[in-house]
Amino acid sequence: MPSRxxxxxxPPVTPLAAPRRRxxxxxxxxxxxxxxxxxxxxxCARLLRLPPGGAGGRLRQVTTVNxxxxxxxxxxxxxxxxxxxxDLATADGAGIVLAARLLGRPLRGxxxxxxxxxxxxxxxxxxxxRLFLLGAAPGVAAEAGRIWTARYPGLAIxxxxxxxxxxxxxxEITARITAAGADxxxxxxxxxxxxQWIARNAAALPTVRLALGVGGVFDYLTGRVxxxxxxxxxxxxxxxxxxxxxxxxxxxxxxLPAFVLAVLGQRxxxxxxxxxxxx
Numbered sequence: 001m002p003s004r005x006x007x008x009x010x011p012p013v014t015p016l017a018a019p020r021r022r023x024x025x026x027x028x029x030x031x032x033x034x035x036x037x038x039x040x041x042x043x044c045a046r047l048l049r050l051p052p053g054g055a056g057g058r059l060r061q062v063t064t065v066n067x068x069x070x071x072x073x074x075x076x077x078x079x080x081x082x083x084x085x086x087d088l089a090t091a092d093g094a095g096i097v098l099a100a101r102l103l104g105r106p107l108r109g110x111x112x113x114x115x116x117x118x119x120x121x122x123x124x125x126x127x128x129x130r131l132f133l134l135g136a137a138p139g140v141a142a143e144a145g146r147i148w149t150a151r152y153p154g155l156a157i158x159x160x161x162x163x164x165x166x167x168x169x170x171x172e173i174t175a176r177i178t179a180a181g182a183d184x185x186x187x188x189x190x191x192x193x194x195x196q197w198i199a200r201n202a203a204a205l206p207t208v209r210l211a212l213g214v215g216g217v218f219d220y221l222t223g224r225v226x227x228x229x230x231x232x233x234x235x236x237x238x239x240x241x242x243x244x245x246x247x248x249x250x251x252x253x254x255x256l257p258a259f260v261l262a263v264l265g266q267r268x269x270x271x272x273x274x275x276x277x278x279x
Contacts, residue, residue, distance in 0.1 A: 025107075027099050028262055030070045031084045032091050034100075036109030040090050041119045047087060047210050048129060048184065054206030061086045061202065062212035063195050064113040066093030067259040072192055074262075079192040082199045090116065095256055099263040114227065117186060117217050120210075124184050125152035129209075132177050133160040135188030136218040144218040158182040165193035167200070174204040185211040188218050 022043075023034040035043065044062060051057030063069075063086045073080035083089050090111035091097060100107045124131045131148075133141035141160035149155045158180035163173045177185060185208050187194040194213030205211070219225040 023105075025100055025103065025105050027096065027103070028070050028074060028259075028266055030065065030073050030080060031086075031089050032065050032096055032100070032107075033089050034105075034107050035088060035090050035111055036107075037111045037115055037119070040088060040111040040116055041123065043088055044116070044120060044210060045123060045127075048123070048127070050209060052183070052205075052207050052209045053203065057209070059198075059202040059205055059208050060088075060210045061195075061198050062088045062090070062116070062210065064090045064092035064111065064116065064212070064215075065096055067095035067099070068093075068255050069191055070096075070099075071255045071259050071262075076192060079196060082192070082195050085199070086195075095259055098260070102260075102263050103267050113212075113214050113217055114220060116212070117214050120184065120212075121148045121155060122152050125155035128154075128156070129183040130156045130158040130181055131184045131186065132158045132180055132182035132208075133186050133188070133218065134163050134173065134177070135186075135190075135194065135214075136162060138162045140218045140222055140224065141188065144221045147221055163189075165189040165197045170197075170201055170204070174201050177205055178207055181207050183207065183209050186214045186217070187211060188214050188216070190215060 022039075025032045025034065040062075047060040047062075050060065053059055061082075063083050065083060069079075069083065069092075073083060091100070091107050092110065092112050094110070097107055097110060121131065123129070125148075131145075133145050135141060136144075139162075141162065145157035145160045149157055159176060159182065161173065161176055163169060182205075185198070185205070187198055189197055191213060194215070198211045198213060202211075216225055220227045
């Protein structure tokens with residue numbers, strides 16, 4: 001099945017400037033970094049240069065935050081702690097951009113999971129990092145790896161495995177990733193499972209320098225799920241395109257109006273109970 005994601009050229013490896021202090025927003029108790037794509041890629045490049053756990057460092061985690069993440073974090077304190085403790089929490093969904101505007105703290109740009117993974121695959125090829133692809137349905141991660149290696153000559157796919165976020169499989173999966181000598185890890189278990197899996201297993205991945213949850217990126221890359229056309233993405237209407245393509249998602253989309261109402265409540269110092277605002 002052909003890839004639906006546009007190819008990009010792997011950027012050259014150049015010396016990186018000192019990291020700038022990132023502005024952080026609090027959206028309903030969830031941290032979001034004001035980090036446009038280029039800054040996010042540069043920051044990830046710096047994190048990849050740090051030593052992994054097996055060399056005296058630690059695994060670094062990136063999460064890409066959308067409104068569904070924020071609403072899930074209202075109900076799941078453990079998930080909220082994972083996002084707030086990540087080394088980078090980017091604004092993925094257009095709803096996060098809208099929320100920042102409503103709060104009077106507009107963002108300078110978005111960093112979506114689709115765009116960030118594509119750029120990190122290119123970076124891994126250019127810099128020689130070994131990439132492991134975990135999650136999605138059987139065969140999907142392996143196909144995504146073949147597409148990326150064709151797109152970025154020199155990219156080393158350390159392994160691809162569907163796996164499961166179930167705690168009972170942690171030991172087997174982490175052993176596979178460690179044996180493969182992976183530096184960079186993409187986990188496609190869906191949120192919040194993928195982000196919690198990374199946080200839970202960080203200490204058991206001594207070779208991994210950087211890991212991020214990628215949601216449906218492998219499905220988009222392999223064409224199993226259509227990616228919204230560029231114009232829709234530029235307008236921040238990916239959610240509407242997904243709803244058109246996958247109408248069964250309508251229940252999940254109910255989180256969006258609830259999210260906007262909750263953000264308005266934060267903006268004006270109100271809280272919502274039983275659908276009503278109160279001081």
